């Protein structure tokens with residue numbers, strides 16, 4: 001049937017049977033046709049990879065059930081006074097997928113299209129991400145449905161503080177530690193830290209990471225996700241016997257992750273030939289000067305109008321010819337609709353969930369080397385871990401120390417995943433999931449089921 005694809009996927013969360021009635025056979029990975037809507041549902045995308053990895057691991061059926069679903073899902077409807085005197089009510093989520101290996105950890109995003117399914121998927125991805133790089137955190141994620149482009153700083157601050165207050169009993173340095181994500185930043189984290197501290201009666205910096213450096217933030221945190229992306233890209237090149245000077249790169253997204261990924265790769269001698277954002281793209285076959293582009297964006301608020309490159313069709317950017325493609329924006333940009341036309345040799349997933357499961361199969365047939373999201377973009381949460389550690393010690397590292405520690409973890413994790421893939425004859429994504437699920441399952445079993 002047109003638009004339908006055969007992929008393994010498990011039961012949808014909404015259709016979750018009562019755990020007690022669930023038979024072992026229900027946990028099997030089923031092969032069923034899915035629509036484009038299902039293909040691009042982030043929760044389904046996460047669960048399908050989880051099921052495949054769990055099956056390949058021969059995971060115990062009980063642990064499979066425990067790890068497949070989030071531990072806790074919180075929905076809040078928060079009233080906020082707007083600048084014009086009216087009252088608006090915003091919906092926010094915080095999903096804690098697992099706290100088996102440590103406190104929940106993960107960002108908070110502000111966007112009009114945030115949904116519970118998306119936050120669930122992102123929370124699960126955080127669990128696997130923290131386990132892939134072996135840091136002592138579980139996984140969580142938050143989101144508020146709002147459009148930051150149409151909100152003043154004052155409105156954003158009041159949304160953030162009220163959202164934090166609504167979650168006050170569920171977050172904390174040993175419970176769940178938020179961080180920035182799409183459309184949230186150091187200022188947002190400062191407000192969360194301050195609100196939490198006001199409720200607790202003392203300053204507690206380690207309740208969030210990604211804070212400004214002067215109030216407990218870590219040096220290097222701002223660039224950390226991009227730095228991690230650049231480190232794993234180097235490793236992928238090494239693995240395939242390629243060199244930076246003769247490698248062309250296209251980066252989709254020029255926010256925190258995309259801009260720092262592009263800049264660090266550009267500094268290492270890679271040729272960044274294309275950069276795209278939601279409202280336009282740039283192309284220059286001779287390479288784009290990324291530091292100038294960053295200045296241009298800081299000055300004008302957008303990438304278009306930049307003199308050092310030509311305007312390009314943003315929808316054609318992902319399928320343009322390059323050696324390394326880095327989607328660094330949002331979910332579901334590589335799907336059954338365009339995967340066949342990709343022309344890169346290496347795909348490094350700076351974003352969370354940029355590739356659908358149907359696209360995975362197409363990329364494998366095309367022999368594209370994939371550095372999956374839960375490995376490729378783990379540099380951010382790894383440096384968040386360093387921030388949490390430094391806050392709790394009250395002793396702060398130099399930027400060089402932070403970056404060296406980050407690099408070591410990223411290189412080791414890359415090698416672990418690639419070796420795991422070879423040993424178990426699976427692709428890099430399923431290898432990363434298997435490695436992560438195995439670690440979380442081990443801890444879950446060791447802790448036992450509390451009754």
Ligand code: GLU
Nearest residue numbers: 106107179181380381384
């Ligand atoms: N939002 C980032 C991510 O998706 C960072 C999370 C964190 O530092 O806790 O990985």
